[in-house]
Amino acid sequence: MDAMPTTMPSGSARPSRAADEGKIVARAVNVHYGEKHALKDVNVNIGSNAVTSFIGPSGCGKSTFLRCINRMNDTIEGCRVSGSLRIDDADIYAATVDPVELRARVGMVFQKPNPFPKSIFENIAYGPRIHGFGKSRADLEPIVQRSLEKAGLWGEVKDRLNDAATGLSGGQQQRLCIARAIAIDPEIILMDEPCSALDPIATARIEELIDELRRTFCIVIVTHSFAQAARVSQRTAFFHLGDLVEEGPTEQIFSAPVDRRTQDYITGRFG
Amino acid sequence: MTMPADISSNEFVRAYERAEDRKSRNAARARRERVFRAVGLAATLLGLVALGALIVDLMLVGLPRLSLDFLTNFPSRRASQAGILSAWVGSLLVILVTGFIAVPVGVAAGIYLEEYAPKNRFSDFIEINVSNLAGVPSIIYGLLALGLFVYGLGTGRSIFTAGLTLALLILPIIIVATRESIRAVPQSLREAARGVGATEWQVTRDHVLPAAAPGVMTGIILGISRALGETAPLITIGALTFIAFLPTPPIQATAPYVNMHWLWDGFTVLPIQAFNWISRPGDDFVGNAAAASLVLIAITLGLNGVAIWLRARLRKKLKW
Numbered sequence: 001m002d003a004m005p006t007t008m009p010s011g012s013a014r015p016s017r018a019a020d021e022g023k024i025v026a027r028a029v030n031v032h033y034g035e036k037h038a039l040k041d042v043n044v045n046i047g048s049n050a051v052t053s054f055i056g057p058s059g060c061g062k063s064t065f066l067r068c069i070n071r072m073n074d075t076i077e078g079c080r081v082s083g084s085l086r087i088d089d090a091d092i093y094a095a096t097v098d099p100v101e102l103r104a105r106v107g108m109v110f111q112k113p114n115p116f117p118k119s120i121f122e123n124i125a126y127g128p129r130i131h132g133f134g135k136s137r138a139d140l141e142p143i144v145q146r147s148l149e150k151a152g153l154w155g156e157v158k159d160r161l162n163d164a165a166t167g168l169s170g171g172q173q174q175r176l177c178i179a180r181a182i183a184i185d186p187e188i189i190l191m192d193e194p195c196s197a198l199d200p201i202a203t204a205r206i207e208e209l210i211d212e213l214r215r216t217f218c219i220v221i222v223t224h225s226f227a228q229a230a231r232v233s234q235r236t237a238f239f240h241l242g243d244l245v246e247e248g249p250t251e252q253i254f255s256a257p258v259d260r261r262t263q264d265y266i267t268g269r270f271g
Numbered sequence: 272m273t274m275p276a277d278i279s280s281n282e283f284v285r286a287y288e289r290a291e292d293r294k295s296r297n298a299a300r301a302r303r304e305r306v307f308r309a310v311g312l313a314a315t316l317l318g319l320v321a322l323g324a325l326i327v328d329l330m331l332v333g334l335p336r337l338s339l340d341f342l343t344n345f346p347s348r349r350a351s352q353a354g355i356l357s358a359w360v361g362s363l364l365v366i367l368v369t370g371f372i373a374v375p376v377g378v379a380a381g382i383y384l385e386e387y388a389p390k391n392r393f394s395d396f397i398e399i400n401v402s403n404l405a406g407v408p409s410i411i412y413g414l415l416a417l418g419l420f421v422y423g424l425g426t427g428r429s430i431f432t433a434g435l436t437l438a439l440l441i442l443p444i445i446i447v448a449t450r451e452s453i454r455a456v457p458q459s460l461r462e463a464a465r466g467v468g469a470t471e472w473q474v475t476r477d478h479v480l481p482a483a484a485p486g487v488m489t490g491i492i493l494g495i496s497r498a499l500g501e502t503a504p505l506i507t508i509g510a511l512t513f514i515a516f517l518p519t520p521p522i523q524a525t526a527p528y529v530n531m532h533w534l535w536d537g538f539t540v541l542p543i544q545a546f547n548w549i550s551r552p553g554d555d556f557v558g559n560a561a562a563a564s565l566v567l568i569a570i571t572l573g574l575n576g577v578a579i580w581l582r583a584r585l586r587k588k589l590k591w
Contacts, residue, residue, distance in 0.1 A: 104468030127467035164590030
């Protein structure tokens, strides 16, 4: 039994308070879906100025853990989360925390592009409007433009902001979803396999975008593809059967993994 | 030396047999396809032909009686002077009350059951019973209303009681339709909205309901159509069959200029009027009954048309 992550730089020591490595701090996080123990004693520190990728075989708990960070699991029947999960040193599962407010700080991009069945403009403007950033179209226009620019989509859609978002290509839809997430000015953006439904060219555009966004946001990305983890992330965490097996600089995880399971997975012995 | 030849010829025969098999199987499948097509067409036509024959028959008997006078006259003992003014006004007012009660309550209950209620034995129990209620004979609702509203709550044999009774009757239809169409809204849409920090109510109001609205409208159309044609429960609660006055007008000359007294007035509705006429001895009133039925059909189709138009508009607003 090696339930403890072996190469966590700050895991062996006490959780350090260094701002850069402690944006998100998980201690002994466990998740149960009914009887199923989906996530076991996860300890990890996630820094703010980096992209962290979660890799591992299907059902390993990487998406489950991602969805703990914005309490998206709350809405799932029979899901229980225990342990301590802190953002900026504040427990996000504390009774005083409103998950709705938390989700405004921790944005999310999903596996399949899921734009609202509304216009491109409305897709971006919805979040800022419900959070009171502006009411009229004039208030919201600059926010919409800025978000679409940051997502590298403005040039492609600026002449058809009132068209249906669902008329965009898959890759454009996913960048729209990223724009929608950054429109409400989050600190953290969670991405759950954001490229798994996209072709290689659209994937490359999203990856470039992630690289640009990491200067502004703390990004956590779940991915099936090692190549993608290697390309976009500075740190990588490997999950297996509900355990966080090891976490470290991406290069090290891929070139010199410490744990046998990580080795086996990366060399393609299972997965 | 003959072995290889034998084997190959055997294989040839087998391949030939396989091909023949496939051919006959395909032929059988094509045959079944044709049979089903014919059965389906016949089933569709049966309904359409029956409806068509009914309407043509009604028109032959009823059209000669249909005139402006027929719409603006009160019932009379003389068939040629009798009209349906009180009946169609009654029908519209009762449906108005029904809609005002059943639509908000039904939609709210559907939303609650689907989006808010915890999934446990109790909600399963409610679910089964709501579905069961949709199948309860309408006369039972009439008996319930007679006991509970007319005698229990003293709401009288009024338009209000009738509207309330029919609202109860169509509530399950609207609840079930609302739930079905809410359930059909993809989970990814809810997650998208939650992901940008929408509250559960914002998720429901801004995303789930608009996406479900066309389906909800279908349920409302079905319910209202059903209510328009109901006779038994209204007779049970004591609808009048001969009524020579209109309900109190809702507008008056003195402050506050509007009133709701009409809610408490006696009433009749089109199907009751038609039933009343058709059950009289002699042929004099048969034409009247047919003409009243035509008007009932026209009102039903008219209301459905409005609802379908609304539904199309709601669909267009969605940009799937």
